[in-house]
Amino acid sequence: MRIFTSLTEGLRIAFRALSINKVRSVLTALCIIIGITMVTVVDAVTTGMDETFDRSMAMLGTNVVYIEKWPWDDDLEWWEIMNRPEIELSYRDFLQERSKLASEISAYAQRGTNIKYKGETAERVGIVGATANHLLVQGMNIVRGRMFTEQEVRNVSKVIVLGQSLVDGLFEENEDPLGKQVKIRGRKFTVIGVLEKQGMFLGLGDADNQVIIPVKTYGTLFGLKNDVRLGVKFPDEETFIDGEYEIEGLMRQVRQLDAAEDNDFAINKPQAFEEVLSQFKNGLYMGGFVLVGLSLLIGGIGIMNIMFVSVRERTKEIGIRKAVGAKSWEILSQFLIESVTICVAGGVIGVIIAGILTLIIDQFFTATMNVSVVAFAFILCSLVGVIFGFIPAYRAAKSDPIESLRFE
Template identity: 60%
Template sequence: MRIINSFTEGFKIALGALRTNKIRSILTALCIIIGITMVTIVDSVTTGMDITFEKSMAMMGQNVVYVEKWPWGMGGGEYKWWEYRNRKEMDIDYVEKIRDYSRYASNVTAAANRGTSIRYQEKIAEGVGLTGATANYLSIQGLNIADGRMFVQEEIHSGSKVAVIGNTLKEALFEIENPLGKQIRLGGQRFTVVGVLEKQGKFMGLEDTDNRIIIPISAYGQIYGLRSGLQIGVQFPDQASFRQGEYELEGIMRRIRQLDATEENDFALNKPEAFKKQLEGMKAGIYAVGFILSGLSLLIGGIGVMNIMFVSVRERTKEIGIRKAVGAKSWEILTQFLLEAISICLLGGVIGVALAGGLTILINQVFVAVMNVSVVILGFSICTIVGVIFGFIPAYRAAKSDPIESLRFE
């Protein structure tokens, strides 16, 4: 019972000391606040990246290899752009050849992408992602139609001016109107909206994938041509066939390109998995910078706590003598000052977590950040550890002080 009463009394005295010296306590906790804010923000950003990653990868399709002129440049090492630029472009005829030659591919599509502006009556949407694609493009990308339909093969053969739009583009141009059947202007020509895509969200928290429009690749070619920038997507039914199909696809492309055995590939096989390596590198960089800065802040904050606790012990030397004179044990004095050090650190933790919460909301508007309960618990645990480590020596000195000398102190 005495132990509980001692802890309770020590905590009350600690809180009283904080209230008496509010400004000093907050200034002392400033570096703790910075450190806890940094730790929480780093965790929130990396957690948000992890949550967004799987969804973003689904936007690029499952078990898909993209055949292109240019590699994505995410595998590390030197990016030999001067060699890649001399490669031949992809050809739309490759789609049928890959489909005929491959034993593993379940789906083969072609697409070309660029930015454009779209007009509907007096409204204009800028910076829209335009895709000219084959009719099976949605299945390889894991996209679904929310309203209307996707264009069909016959419309591609006839070069029909039809379009499927994303949710952001729908809201920008049509607001509450039903866009189906409406005509929009693209590249100086009129297109009829036949479908609206399900909302996808942002790719890796950055690019708005709903600000897009998909048209038949034949219509795209009529306006912009298909001489460059063509991307061929090859999908496999499962992971096992994906691994085998990747090697088969390389052989098929070498055969199509008529490359000799000694010649290097003049094409790139790009896989969405490359983003995972890039993500891990980004996370490692964020963790390294964040935790170095956090560690320095907490170290400086801990030294500040130790310093202020020495000052507090000196200021209350007579109080320590009186408490010892009326029967307080050394461990009770030790506990009192440890609780005071911990309280200062926890004050910094509370303010730091609150600041991190506000910053997480702001960061999430432009990137991705999600705060979870575990990092809040971690933050308060760190505060307690810092308080114990850096508050122990001053508290120990107070506990071991001579009561007679303490009573004489002025």
């Protein structure tokens, strides 16, 4: 019972001491605030990146490789890649006839354009010209209407599937876009479907700000000499490993490459993004935690310094408490509680600031606050308070009561 009473009294004394020296307490906790803010924000950004990355990779499909002129990792010099021959639409038929492992092979090209509907114009829209199985390769779904057919691709039909951002931007609320006609370069396209909402791709671009039209219709608008790409999907992960080599061999055949010649095409995999993300996160963690460590170290030294000052200012009070029977551990706990309280208060302020910054960052990039990291932040604050507050508290606990009473 005495332990509980002593701890309660120590907490009351700690809050009273902090309230008397508000400015000094805030300045003392400033580095703690900065450190906790940084560790929480860094984790919020990386957590948001992980969640966004998983959603973004789902947009690229599962067990899929992409055959393109340009590699995603940019290992080669740009002028070497520039001289490569373009990917041709006919390669899709070649691969379909000869591949034994691929379940779907699509061809597509894309660029930016403007789309009009009545008096509304959507600018910088991603327009994708694709084969009818494009959604099967990319793992996307239609939520309203339908996808166009291979027959419509062959017939160069002017039909279009809209992303959700285009539906929201061009049409009035509750207006059914199906059957309506939108214009691209002055040509009318009939809306036959609406894509499932995708969200942001890697937190940078709106994946719903796109439309899909038949690839041959796209060719009449923009041509198909440049930027044709092939998407090859495999039924499972095991087949994916062998299928990548099969597709590479078939592409070398269609390109008529000798055994000694390097590939003049790129086989891109979503895993390339994962490696880049991992490197970025490691750099962010390393830089962030070095700064966090320095902030907490400086903050801890500040806590120790201010606690020495506090012990000196209250030397007579310590002597009086000891004279009326206070135990050394009670004096020790009183100053430890005060030290921890300053740190935890700094942690609370740091978490609040981090929460505000997380909301702001999430508007422009991606960030998600992790509850477990918030709990870790408070544990970290308490440890800093205990570690750096122990020596001053121990000195106070071991002080001689008679000498303390004589102190002026």
